[in-house]
Amino acid sequence: MLAYGYRKFGGPAVFEALRQPALTPTPNQIVIKTLAVNLNDADRIERLGATPATPLPLIPGHDVVGEVVQVGENVTDLPLGTRVAAYTQHTYAEQVVVDADTAVTVPDNLTPADAVSLITPGITAYKTVRYFADVQAGQTVIVKGAAGSVGSLVVQLAERLGAHVIAIASQRHADELIALGVQQVVAYDHHDPAHVLADQGDVVINVALNGVDGKTDLAMAKFDATIASVATRLPATSKSIHFEAIHPTNAISDQAALQMLFKLLSTGQLTTHIGYHLPLTLAGFIQGHALLDEPHDGHIIVEPEA
Structure with missing residues (x-):
């Protein structure tokens, strides 16, 4: 499996492809095949080394939508093939492991790009x-x-x-x-x-x-x-x-927030503006972070190439 990260802090060029072992879920986890990743300003700040105690090497990223390809033995409500969204860790990768209780099912009429664009920005809003x-x-x-x-x-x-x-x-x-x-x-x-x-x-x-x-x-x-x-x-x-x-809080759960946001988006009561669709490749992540470093309009979404 390929992931994309860095061994040192700096500009977008620090990114490299990092081959990783196959992911194995614990009993309460799932593994998803990545369908879309949203790039956030927090990712840029982390890449610059401004976040205290950031470990290196690092596969960054938090916002992901994917298709369930493996489930842990205790997971009974997320069949293989289900599309889910999650706020998690290390999402700049072809596959991501997610705690099952943090995953939110994506409505059928939402694209992965639309859904992933609502994770960090939507939860915060x-x-x-x-x-x-x-x-x-x-x-x-x-x-x-x-x-x-x-x-x-x-x-x-x-x-x-x-x-x-x-x-x-x-x-x-x-x-x-x-x-x-x-x-x-x-x-x-x-x-x-x-x-x-x-x-x-x-x-x-x-x-x-x-x-x-x-x-x-x-x-x-x-x-x-x-x-x-x-x-x-x-x-x-x-x-x-x-x-x-404004700071991270569990007073409202991320899952409850996402479920409501997905409902509003899927019924036309909310809109999201995606400015950039980039490939899930090393070049795509480098380009995405170059955009993060400059004024830009709309969400920056990375997706697997067709």
Whole structure:
């Protein structure tokens, strides 16, 4: 079996093909043949050596959709051939071993690429809206980073709950965000959101890279508003704010989040934007990480060649 990883940190060129022994599931695991892998910014950060205690050599990756090809002796509800999705480890490979209780069945009308694009971005967006921000109908919800892989899902999920959604993004994304249901787009490259949206947000959600510019979040928030951000803290303020740092949590399980996201996507109540389909080869992963290193539009999906 071939996998794709690296023995040292650095740019995309550190990737190499790594031949691995055949996978054998434990009693509560399954082995899946990889049908699609989603590349995330966390994979790029890990490749650069910025994640503490990352072991080397490493086969990276977390988001995978595949077809069940082996099952452990205790697994009775996932027949061979079932398509499943999972958030797991070491997914840059032709086959992946998965704990059976973390696998979510993929609806028949979803492609592997569509399904895999919802794993990390979708789980993050769902938990942000339903748990950290606790969005309610009628609230004014301001989403910063609204055109990103997580942000575009956040605006759709908040809109479905009946919120009045205002998106912050560059002007070139305005039309696509309006099509997703937002009531207003403030283009940060044309206007200062802190002035345009001063004291308007019942909820401010910041899923821009690193939760940049907390001062603007504070300026846009009403007194006693909630700010949910991928940043770990807010700047000092005298404003009364309820702050939630977005982080991994089991308050809502990944499986429950994915099941709901798949239901919404399969019934046309949610959309996902795939920008790149790349081959499940060494060249494909190198190209995918080169894209991760630059501004890009849409999810980066790696799939086996037909």
